[in-house]
Amino acid sequence: MKRNRQATILLAAALFAVRLPATACAAHAPSGPITVEEAIRLTRETNPKMKQAAEGVNAAEARVTESRSEFFPQVRITAGYRHIDPVSEMDFGGTTMKFMPNDNYDAKVKAEMMLFDFGRTANRVDIAKSGKKSAGYELEMTGRELSYSTVRTFYGIIFLTEAVRVQEREIAALRKSLDYARKLYNEGAATKFDVLSIEVRVSAAQNRKTDLETDLRNNEISFRRLTGIAPGSPLDLKGEFTFSPSGYELETLTASALEQRVELELAKENELTAKYKKSLAAKEGMPRIVGTAAFGYTNGYLIPPAPDISEIRRNYAAGVELQLPIFTGFRTSAQNREAKAMMLAAEQQRIDTEQGVREEVERSLNSLKASIGKTGSTDLQVSQAKLAAEHARIRYQNGLATPLDLLDSEAALAEAELGHLQALYECTMNSYALRRASGDQFMQ
Template sequence: MILKINKYVRFFLPVIGILILGSAKGQSSPGDSLSLNTIIQEVTVNHPAVKKAMEDLHVSDAKIGLAESNYLPNVDFASSYSRIGPISTITIPDMGSFSFVPHDNYSATVNVNQTIYDFGKTEKSVLFEKQGKELTLQSIEQVKQKLSQAVIANFYTLVYLQEALKIKDEQLKTLNEHLNYIKKKQETGSATQYEILTTEVRISTIENQKTDLETARQVQVCQLNSLLGKPESTKEVVKIEMSVSLPGMQNDALIASAMENRDEMKLASEKAKLAQLRYNLTSYQNKPIVSAFLSGGIKNGYTPYLYDPKANFVAGFGVKVPIFDGKRKMYNQVQAQSAIQTNDQETEIARRGIVNEVVEGEANVNASKKKVEQGELQLRQANQAYSLAKVRFDSGVITNLELLEGSTAVSESQLQLLKAKIDYTVSLYKLKSATGERLY
């Protein structure tokens, strides 16, 4: 009687593990440490790619300031000394010789130059740089979205590997207990060496599978540490989170949402505006410039006291009208117009790619959902088959190996269901991303 109870306990362990896994959906065990939201928030704030994009934003601000500087005057100070020789002199009888310029000439001036009107050239330049900043802002959002996608892929790969290792541990525990049980039966002549060898081969196979899973887990942990900026040797454990949902929308609504919210379409729109502003700026390239200038300071050389410094100034207006620029404006306009056409084609390419992603994402969600349903059915069937196998084993109809087959089928079904649920969760995130929903 005790032997029968021990048999039931040993072979019932996989079923207990399944029930524990099922109740853990959306929950975390005491050893869990990192949630998906925590990782995404940290990565989208501290990752070098985000910081680089933020620096690009500072560069955009500097470019705007540089363009606006054309509204301000240019002020400089100039000083000079020169010695002239020979100089012209005039001699008047009984009065001596006189010169009109000194040998030594000194001057110090402050010069101010101010553009009064450039027919909108500076205004167009400022608008162009401000639009460039909008493009940079949108690029930052795209960087964060792509990093979030990378985090999600890494996170759920780790979830799968962690849980798969637990399942393999349960399999090994069951197989080792079964091996001990068979060895005891062999001592009484109730089991053969074949049963022992078969069990040992299965243990070796599971151990190899566990080694592969552990290696893959270490690689994913290293990638997670890289995303978080932590030492590669840092040990990380992630929580089990599979409660993501997607609002029910028809295919057309999903595509419309993607066209409105995807970063690629927003970037294409910003690039189109930027290309048009570049063309407008090029059109103003040869506009006249009206400017004023003022210089004031001290210098010598004024008669009759040539060497005495005197205050002086000069003020005036100037007009600069380009007449011929070697066809630079024409060629710049050709390039600007070509950039507009190129951007239109890139927008269409992005649109088609997004449509494909949405359709593919929706199909993957539906397929993954069916796999989850099939996996749940398969697990129920495996449990039922295992329960029947225990009854048949207790009646002496089947051998230990056949009962072990049922236990293995339960574990494999459990692993397949786990993978199906994770694939379904990841496919939901991919569809959310495809429709332009923020993942961070």
């Protein structure tokens, strides 16, 4: 009976362990079509890098509290025992009198507080606060970069899915041509070379389709990792290539970027932190005033009228101490040089970041304008290729065109459709790249 009960418990535990991962996976399985906004939301909520950056903010906040600790008294309890032998003693008319016991006991509550340090603690608090702001900016940057990666992967999947469909249409058209060529070959109206040429084209198209499908699967893997979607969950993405063909002004976009880009705020904060560190380094050679107080119990006192050095007595102490560094092994001068160099480096970083932002905005705008121009030309190429393919099929069926002419027209149509699709994808990506460059955080 006992053995059966144990088996039942083990079976229940095993079933619970098996069901637990399934429940966890279900929490990250989408319930419907995923839009780009939903994908960004999932990434920001579930990606480990976002959680890591958020914990960095928590750690920076803890450092602010830690830096303020010098404003408060530092209280501790100490207790100890010490045996001393020999001890000081004197003989008074045949009686030996000890001035301190062999066994010494001591228990105290000690408090120490910084009274004045010429603003060094305040500088440390300012440095910690600046570090907290920097951690917040890094969190925003992490969210923006993850969101942008999600957008690229999202539209990459849509592009590759449609590219696979285009390739499938090309393969279907080539197979029709292959069937017709085989029919003509059997009738003696075509050569073996004509059939082999089409077969080679079919094989090449299938290879391109395989490459596209591989890229599609890899993009889906990356998308699941970014958004936290379980590996076994199907992906149903809902979206289309969208962009605005006009309304872009370089001056307006640059001004927006210089006002909103988090990198610039971070560079300015780093510059401010360096100034705080320089101020702190300049004060390291100044004195420090510390107040101390203690209360406790110890033995060893000679208190009349009946002195007993072994008796535990209550005692207290209080005082003020001036601490002035005289020689620190060149540490103070080195800290001053380091702080000055860090401040100059932070200033150059801010200048470089500003120049980089201006460059990124201009490059992104140029890329977007170029890709917008490509959409019009590629759309015209698709229309021309469709008409040419239709004419080639009719001419081939009437014996007025060779199989190679037909193959060339089908390949040109597929290439034109892929080119137009690629142009739409690039327009969408360049549009998002320009939004990123101008300071958009992709919060929506």
